[in-house]
Amino acid sequence: MDYIAPVSSAIMAIVWIVYFQLFFLQYKRNNRPYLVIHHAQNENPDALCLLVNMGKETVHVQCVQVVLYTRAGEEKIMTVTEYRRVGADDANVHQVLRQGPLQPGGYLVLGSFRNIILGRRSEESESDYLFEDITGVEIRAAVIHGPTKYPVGVRRSFSLSHEGRPEIFPRNIHSEQLVRRKDRHQVRRWVEEELQPERKGSSESDDSDQSGPEK
Template identity: 30%
Template sequence: MFEWISQHKDVLSVFTSIGTLIIWLVYAQLLYLGFRRQRRPRIIINRGKRKDIDALCIISNMSAESIFVEYIIAELETSRGTITMDVTDFEQEYEEGDEEGEGEPEERRERRTLNPGRVDENTRQGPLESGDFLHIGSFSDVIKRLARDEGIEMVGYRPAGDLKFYRLTIRLITIYGPEDMPVGAERGFNLEDNDHSYALIPATWDTQRLASRRQRRQLRKMVQRFNATNFSSASSFRCIDNDE
């Protein structure tokens, strides 16, 4: 055995070096994937408490670090165009039981506040720690606010006349940790008319992350435009006279 090893020591040395290199490459890949996972923002937009249009719009920060919420944009697609509004500044109140966490220890529920460290409780702009959440009211409240801003007459949850609502998209623009470029997240919810209200169905199974270089450049330009124009709302909605 030792004689065979002595005769083939050069070949064995090569294979040993190759094996060691492969092990180090795998180890380095695992370290890189772990580092990348830690640096990747993870924001979830979901329904809370209910599953219909009265559900709360829950925003959760599942990233490894805190995020700074800069803008929350709501976009309503209708049969006559799209209505877009900045809903960052919007009255919100947290009531015990708004999220499924009644069984948690009291100190844990207290830490899961909606406005941690914020002076003005009328705005959602501000830091959101890792593992924390906030809600922006119910989806029906957001829709009614968009309709009211555009002068759309509502009958309950539905618009009057032949106007149809198709989809509500919630889009976030945030700053993640120490990074300079903004990151975003968005999720659309289809609105299916059931004659007396709207069923709320997520368009995708998960929240879409807006974190590629191209998307982050677009978000930065969007923030610059919002700041320069004092953006509050925009619309491609087409009003139709009754005579038409």
């Protein structure tokens, strides 16, 4: 009967290991960022598009981009971020820059889908495409979540119909979360395309865009 005590201790140790593993997985799941690209007001292309932070921690928005797909099969990438000078006391700084901290439960108004698609081109007399030329849209954002140094991303795709009154429909009900290790390179590439850093890389090193100039 001397073996009962060691066996009981081993079983208890296994139970505690499983318990802590489940607790850790639940903790990671609860603290994982969750962003939503929200399409308001049904299928109207003049409806607002919102970037909503449904996670439990604040995120810092680094960039928001739109990928346009045309009838001719072309793909165009544009930024939804406007780099304009604003005052430190500007209450609408988020809406102007499309950047900065986004609190849990908070949202960022990206503009109407029509304005996002046309961008600054809507103010120009000549444009290389028309609103009617666009058949698909992907809206994507890169953010920094909590203490991690790696950006995470979210994206959502929409289809446009120009038969009669223009309409826009989401491809599905979900916003794709790019938060896994395998997604880091893709999300980092979005940020590098946006910021055009002197150096590019995946870590804070001499080969990284986050490093200072050589001395």
